Amino acid sequence: MNKEEYIATAEESLFHVYNRFPVVFEKGNGVHIYDTDGKEYLDFASGIGVMAFGYNDGEYKQALMDQIDKITHTSNLYYHPPMISAAKKLCQVSGMDKVFFTNSGAEAIEGAIKTAKKYAYLRDGFAGHEIIAMEHSFHGRTVGSLSVTGTEHYREPFLPLMDGVRFANFNDLDSVKAQITDKTCAIIMETVQGEGGLYPAEADFLQGVRDLCDAHDILLILDEIQCGMGRTGYMFAWQKYGVKPDIMTCAKALGAGVPVGAFALTDRVAEHSLVPGDHGTTYGGNPLVCAAVDKTLDMMENRHITDHVKELTPYFEKALDGLVAKYDFMTGRRGMGLMQGIVIDARIPVGSIVTKALEAGLIVLSAGGNVLRLLPPLVIEKEDIDHMVEILTGVCDIIS
Ligand SMILES: *Cc1c(COP(=O)(O)O)cnc(C)c1O
Numbered sequence: 001m002n003k004e005e006y007i008a009t010a011e012e013s014l015f016h017v018y019n020r021f022p023v024v025f026e027k028g029n030g031v032h033i034y035d036t037d038g039k040e041y042l043d044f045a046s047g048i049g050v051m052a053f054g055y056n057d058g059e060y061k062q063a064l065m066d067q068i069d070k071i072t073h074t075s076n077l078y079y080h081p082p083m084i085s086a087a088k089k090l091c092q093v094s095g096m097d098k099v100f101f102t103n104s105g106a107e108a109i110e111g112a113i114k115t116a117k118k119y120a121y122l123r124d125g126f127a128g129h130e131i132i133a134m135e136h137s138f139h140g141r142t143v144g145s146l147s148v149t150g151t152e153h154y155r156e157p158f159l160p161l162m163d164g165v166r167f168a169n170f171n172d173l174d175s176v177k178a179q180i181t182d183k184t185c186a187i188i189m190e191t192v193q194g195e196g197g198l199y200p201a202e203a204d205f206l207q208g209v210r211d212l213c214d215a216h217d218i219l220l221i222l223d224e225i226q227c228g229m230g231r232t233g234y235m236f237a238w239q240k241y242g243v244k245p246d247i248m249t250c251a252k253a254l255g256a257g258v259p260v261g262a263f264a265l266t267d268r269v270a271e272h273s274l275v276p277g278d279h280g281t282t283y284g285g286n287p288l289v290c291a292a293v294d295k296t297l298d299m300m301e302n303r304h305i306t307d308h309v310k311e312l313t314p315y316f317e318k319a320l321d322g323l324v325a326k327y328d329f330m331t332g333r334r335g336m337g338l339m340q341g342i343v344i345d346a347r348i349p350v351g352s353i354v355t356k357a358l359e360a361g362l363i364v365l366s367a368g369g370n371v372l373r374l375l376p377p378l379v380i381e382k383e384d385i386d387h388m389v390e391i392l393t394g395v396c397d398i399i400s
Helices: 003-013 058-070 081-094 105-124 143-147 152-158 173-179 203-216 237-241 287-302 305-326 350-359 382-399
Strands: 025-029 032-035 040-043 098-102 130-134 165-168 184-190 219-223 247-250 261-265 330-336 339-344 365-367 371-374
Touching: 040 382, 058 287, 081 098, 081 247, 081 261, 081 287, 098 105, 098 287, 105 143, 105 184, 105 219, 105 247, 105 261, 143 152, 165 173, 173 203, 184 203, 203 219, 203 237, 287 305, 305 330, 305 339, 305 382, 350 365, 350 371, 350 382
Parallel strands: 130 165, 130 184, 184 219, 219 247
Antiparallel strands: 025 032, 032 040, 098 261, 247 261, 330 339, 339 371, 365 371
16 A cells, blocks of 8 residues: 555544544654655654654563563453562652552553542542642543643533542642642642643742642642653653652653553552552553563663763753754743753744654654644664754744
């Protein structure tokens, strides 16, 4: 099939819930991905922050193939070595005490919400607790995770969603205080807002929220699904701030290319919340995905990924600041580590830049309506950044 035939066939059978770009990807290698016509693209999106090691990594592939030879699924009624090893490592790198594996980010959020509700239920002896979430947050598309997602138009067609969610403004401690009631059981936020437009939490704000949580026995849920797993130069972005959550959610790069998420919690919460019978998943944390998590955590450590990201960040930021200085329609840069966004003036639709970059062989993303979002594989080198700047410069010269 040629590209047009692939796309026509796809649209015959796939529920049209995405406006996909007219490209059919077939394979990848390193930081490059190739379409069915053999065209090469430099990938600064990494499958929305998933492909931390890029594509076709030999060590990663071998670990998955070895696991396929043994067993790919057993159900959560039994133990298996990959899950045991992956859970132990995830606790070690996060400093959290207990882990529950899920199939996605949204399911990790669901588990975190249920855990917080059960914690408050056991403490107070009644249900009906509330959660404070942030405006412009993104936590997923399931009914529970959508309920705490701070974009009105994502939620509106599906109302009523989960009851008892109050929204505060990110980086505005007073607005959080104003939403606290005697029923508040959790405050949920991304440590660095991703989809909402690449807003890192301010240090005072995050510490202030932590203090509020401690004062009122409210659980702090930090969503590290996009900003975690080395992306910011820290295994988890909250480690940079030294503000530890009670519950943390993780997904995207957790398995570096297989569908897996997790929520991790402290013993204090684990011992006073969900018990057998309260929660479950058929696939979640199966041997195949846990072998991927286990190998991902090994590779992050052995390849010193957080050091690499820390080292590369100033170069990346300088390159992006150079673009911002050069083009009038770029008004600023925000982000942390290899999670960066360029703010685009309202005159130019971000989508047009993303589309033109794709045509020119560079994959980038958008966020928050007017931000060009870059989430490259964590293994990029300086020359990949130079190449990205070169392609983007070509695209911007035409636009401006
Ligand atoms: C992507 C994302 C999610 C949802 O993850 P899915 O795997 O798509 O369900 C939740 N929170 C954040 C911060 C994300 O970036």
